[in-house]
Amino acid sequence: MEVPSEYNIIGGLLGLGPDILLEILSELRLIPNAVQFLGVCNKTHQLMNHQRFMTIIETLSYPIEIINKDPDCAEFIDINCAQKKINKKKDESNTISLVQVLNNGIWTLEALFSNTEGFAAIGIVRDSYDIPAEVDYGAIPHTDHIASFYGQGYPYPVWYKRKGTKGNAGLDDNQILRLEFDSFKGTLILFIDNVQQPVYFSGIKEK
Template structure:
C-alpha cells in the first residue's frame, strides 16, 4: 500500500508511474479526510500534468477522465471527460474502496465502489494511459491499496451501462 497525502489547499492531480498498455491493470484506492472533493481516473501517457491541475477543467479534461465523489466539481458520481459529465455511477465517499480496471484488449476503464461495478465506463482507449488521483484539501489522503496486473478481467456487463467514448 502507498499513501498520498495532501499538504495544503490546492488542486492536485498526480499520476501513478505505471504505464498501462498491455493486459489488464487494476487499481484500488481509498480516500480519507477529502471533504468529498476527490477523484480517480486515467490520463493519456503523453500528457504532462501541470501543478494546480483539476482533471475536469480545460485544457486538462481533454487528456483525462475522472470519476469523482459527491462534492467533486460536478458531483453526484459523474464521469467527466472533454468537458462533458456523464451521470449514472454512485457518488462515493471517504473510506470506500474505489476500483478502476483498465483492459487494453477491450480499450476500457470500468469503475467499482466497494465491489459493486458501476454502469458508466470509458471505452475506445487505444493508447498508453496511467491511473490518476485528484485531491484538493489539506489533510486529505488517498491510500493506493493495490495496483496489479490481472490474468483475466473481474468486470462484466451490467444493467444500464453507459459508455463514455475516449
C-alpha cells in the same frame, strides 16, 4: 469416489481447473506477467473472483512510482511495494499520476480516500500528456486528456472532455475504489465497495 473437479476440467483452458491455474499464477513473480496471464481468456480472467486471488497477488512485486510535481503539497509514504499513502499538506488543486504505462493486459488499481468531503476523483490519463503542477484535472485543457470518476461533491460522477455523465454513484470517503483497465478492450471500469458502476469509459486506445 469424489472427483477433484476443481483441478482438471474437460473444456477448460488446456483442460485445467481453477486451482491448477491459480498455482500457475502463484509462480509468476511480476505483476505484468500475471496481468497477461489473466487476460488470456475469460476463464483465466475469472480467477480474479477466486478467494485465493488477492493472497497470491500480494506476493507479487511491482513497485509503485508516482510523479510528484509539487512536493510541498503532497507527501508520499511507502507502506510496501504494492501500496502507498498520499497525504495532502495544502488545500489546493493537485493531480497526481503514476509513472507506469498500462498496456498489454488487464490492470487493477485500488484506492481509498479520507477527509475529502466528496471532492476527489480517480481516473486515467493519456501517457503522452504531461500534467502540470497545481492543476484541476477537470479543467481545460487537462480534461481533454484525463478521464475521471468524481466524488459526491461534484454534480457529475463521470467527467471527460468538459462533458459530465450521470448514472454512477459519486465517490465518498472510506470506500474501497477499484479501477479495472483492460488494454485489450480499451475499457476503464469503476467498482465501489466491489459493486461495478454502470457507466464506464471505452475506446481507450491512445497511450
